[in-house]
Amino acid sequence: MATTGNKNINAKLVLLGDVGAGKSSLVLRFVKGQFVEFQESTIGAAFFSQTLAVNDATVKFEIWDTAGQERYHSLAPMYYRGAAAAIIVYDITNHASFERAKKWVQELQAQGNPSMVMALAGNKADLLDARKVTAEEAQAYAQEHGLFFMETSAKTASNVNDIFYEIAKRLPRVQPAANPSGMVLMDRPAERTGGASCCA
């Protein structure tokens, strides 16, 4: 649709990947511009939002981190529900984490919605000396399974904004209208005075 002006898109984005692949670090870099060398396992912060302007739209990402529930395969179905995009993260210095990433892609294809935009992020790209997964191998896998691929470094910020920007560009511009929308409960409305009662 060739509408000009500001189109606002809200998109839930979920992160998946092995413990220690750098999911939280990627988000912290993207949302806050920060990097912590020895990031503790995710505690207390697993929900962020960040707005990006792309050519024709403003995309507000609602970013869900796993909160450690991936550790024992205990991610709840609600995690995937309604997600418009996913970043599957692995660590380029750890081949097992790449194999696990493939499992997450399978899981997403089973649980997620079919039009989801999926990105594969080979993180810790600054640690070239310790590389165990080649870019070619990951690129080939991504191509075969309908993901787009980038190598990122939360430490140097390389490609971090780019991967979110690329997702924003690829999101469908027409939001599916099929699903009924609900409301989010806010704090209680201001105290009412008199008035509304059930029967009086």
Next chain:
Amino acid sequence: MDEEYDVIVLGTGLKECILSGLLSVDGLKVLHMDRNDYYGGESTSLNLIQLWKRFRGNDQPPAHLGSSRDYNVDMIPKFMMANGTLVRVLVHTDVTKYLYFKAVDGSFVYNKGKVHKVFSTDMEALKSPLMGIFEKRRARNFFIYVQDYNENDPKTHEGMDLTRVTTKELIAKYGLDDNTMDLIGHALALHRDDRFLNEPALDTVKRMKLYAESLARFQGGSPYIYPLYGLGELPQAFARLSAVYGGIYMLNKPECKVEFDDEGKVVGVTSEGETAKCKKVVCDPSYLPNKVRKVGRVARAIAIMSHPIPNTNDSQSVQVILPQKQLGRKSDMYLFCCSYSHNVAPKGKFIAFVSTEAETDNAETELRPGIDLLGPVDEIFFDVYDRNEPVNEPALDNCFISTSYDATTHFESTVMDVLNMYTLITGKVLDLSVDLSAASAAEE
């Protein structure tokens, strides 16, 4: 798993997940396990394949019902009072951000063989065939009294001490007949049986005020709200809260045997040959069957239909209360219906529930008056489950066991059990007026 935890929580039902969340937020080290490979325990919502596995013994639901994953069938059907304690707990913990809700379309009551809308405005009350014209005027005076009643302001009490005056006496003062008393007690105050008549009126007045405030909150046709994708989202959301604050989650853990020392105090939980140590165990009754006793049974029917419940103005979501007196029973029967509009079924399909506290051994016969109101059904399942309550002394064994979910239509009793358990476990009273989100690091 070989570490020591402050608390091990067993079972991921709603009560256990709320507690797990609250305890993790308090900074306690929590391990949360479930023998099932899904969240929610008894309070889960099942997809079609899971439903067939549980009730039909196979995983082959008929194809005409549509895709399995479009279904979220609650195992404990309830609605949330829009201004009730569960909503306050959700706001207090900021768990609301993981959930979407929609108002429930209608609230109906069964009276003299017919289904009527529970009047929600004075205009509806005037038009309602549930009361005669003179009775309406008397009722109006009573409703005004309830609306103006303020526990802390004796001027509004009209000289009556509602902690002493019984509901029967209060209603008699306004000259209301038995039929109106039945409507007020069961359809507005949501009592399950008639014991309220001889109990102090304060409870009934408070319940009526909760109904009215809940109804006013979202301007829906009922005082209820319900989460998109079903009630199974609630335990998942609180589990996420717990995980965000460091709670460790393990599903699909068989056995989960609670271990005790010589004095009978809990020392840990064993699963798959590994024992995790802990100071306290929180669980649902199924994990410690020797420390609970049966206090009743709930009979229920679950139906998949291709139409809304007849005579409910085509409501996409609705509750119908069948007061016990109308059926010649000791406790009320309830109908619930939800549909595509709350994402619990594919388009054109409706999930209806009939439930009650069981009074006989034959669920099907007992639930018949409710089932007859549903019209034709595509599929129907019957089930009876035991309600258990703990009989242990938590101060002696450090085991904190929740009570089974009752047949009430909403979550007030559920949350009361949780808040009492929280106090037993921590020695603290949960202050629901504090907004926790200020303490969360998860800000924009």
